[in-house]
Amino acid sequence: MNAPLGARILVIDDEPQIRKLLKVTLQAHQFELYECGDGEEGVIQASIVHPDLIILDLGLPGMSGMEVLLRIREWSQVPIIVLTAKDQEGDKIAALDGGADDYVTKPFGMGELVARIRVALRHVAKTTDEPILRFGSLTVDLAQRQVELEGTLVKLTPTEYEMLKVLASNAGKIITQRQLLQQVWGGHHHESDSHYLRVYVGHLRKKLKEDPTNPRYIQTEPGIGYRFLLPAE
Known part of the structure; x- marks a missing residue:
């Protein structure tokens, strides 16, 4: 586009x-x-x-x-x-x-x-108030707190869902480690907790059938944070 x-x-x-x-x-x-x-x-x-x-x-x-x-x-x-x-x-x-x-x-x-x-x-x-975010075969329903991939419901833990919601709602933007920690865990975090992000992003990628070397959805910005990719149009 x-x-x-x-x-x-x-x-x-x-x-x-x-x-x-x-x-x-x-x-x-x-x-x-x-x-x-x-x-x-x-x-x-x-x-x-x-x-x-x-x-x-x-x-x-x-x-x-x-x-x-x-x-x-x-x-x-x-x-x-x-x-x-x-x-x-x-x-x-x-x-x-x-x-x-x-x-x-x-x-x-x-x-x-x-x-x-x-x-x-x-x-x-x-950017819209539409409660359903669509990225190709991936759908994130913010109202129902449900995620579907290729028509199949993806089972996420509450923390995995919150992380995906923050990233997908800001698709195209870089979200820093600090922003993710703040929005997912609130005030109960420290900068040293960034290893949690790597663990949960790893879980998300697995459930979204991602190849980490060629991501469709979650791209790592080394030393900075993550970017949820907008689909090519």
């Missing part, structure tokens, strides 16, 4: 070369582009333009990218893809915990970025 034609994208990055590259490439993909070079202007533009998606550099001078993210998240759930330096894994996790939808590491390939943009926009398009 292609992203909607004319989707508005706001780029907040202090490097003119990056903004120029993004402008040329994304306009060629039929996106409508807006840009600014600092965080304060970025927050203002986000409120004026009402973009469909924001690309945000974390390494901004003045108001930091993290502060921009948190400011925008006070009033908007617009998809935000952050740009980070290669060795800033802690920044990626902090940004995702702070409400970013995805990240791309500099230097990045434009093909990868465009693909991430399309996934983020598709996630928004699929």
Whole structure:
């Protein structure tokens, strides 16, 4: 599925070369582009333009990218893809915990970025109050708390179901280990409990007939968390 034609994208990055590259490439993909070079202007533009998606550099001078993210998240759930330096894994996790939808590491390939943009926009398009989530042959009925695969009921423990619900409800987005622990176990967890996640994800993959080396549903983001994959369209 292609992203909607004319989707508005706001780029907040202090490097003119990056903004120029993004402008040329994304306009060629039929996106409508807006840009600014600092965080304060970025927050203002986000409120004026009402973009469909924001690309945000974390390494901004003045108001930091993290502060921009948190400011925008006070009033908007617009998809935000952050740009980070290669060795800033802690920044990626902090940004995702702070409400970013995805990240791309500099230097990045434009093909990868465009693909991430399309996934983020598709996630928004699929966001609905519909109590039944469908992913190809997998169905998650949130009202009945039932999961079916290829027409057959999948028996899950309450914890396995809660984990699948969190991941599937946020399909296309990266959910960090901290977010999963918080949403599944509440306040009764520690960062060191991340081994529980590996165990339960292993159980889920087995019950969903997943090949861990080529997942259809649950993809591991090493050192960060997990992403529930949207089916190719």
